[in-house]
Amino acid sequence: xxxxxxxxxxxxxEHYQADPxxxxxxxxxxxxxxxxxxxxxxxxxxxxxxxxPESTEDRQP
Numbered sequence: 795x796x797x798x799x800x801x802x803x804x805x806x807x808e809h810y811q812a813d814p815x816x817x818x819x820x821x822x823x824x825x826x827x828x829x830x831x832x833x834x835x836x837x838x839x840x841x842x843x844x845x846x847p848e849s850t851e852d853r854q855p
Contacts, residue, residue: 797843800836807833 807829811820820826 795843797840800840800843804833804836804840 810816811829820829
């Protein structure tokens with residue numbers, strides 16, 4: 795499901811943000827702001843998909 799993919803992607807982003815090897819990259823102000831915007835959007839989309847289980851997210855186009 796799309797909501798599962800979003801959850802996995804968020805987990806990976808948060809994993810790399812916590813990794814000391816990537817800390818300087820994720821600390822860069824403009825990138826950090828963009829990443830937070832993306833995470834917020836992904837969480838919002840995931841919440842909508844989870845709240846609407848009758849969603850057509852798994853239908854083929």
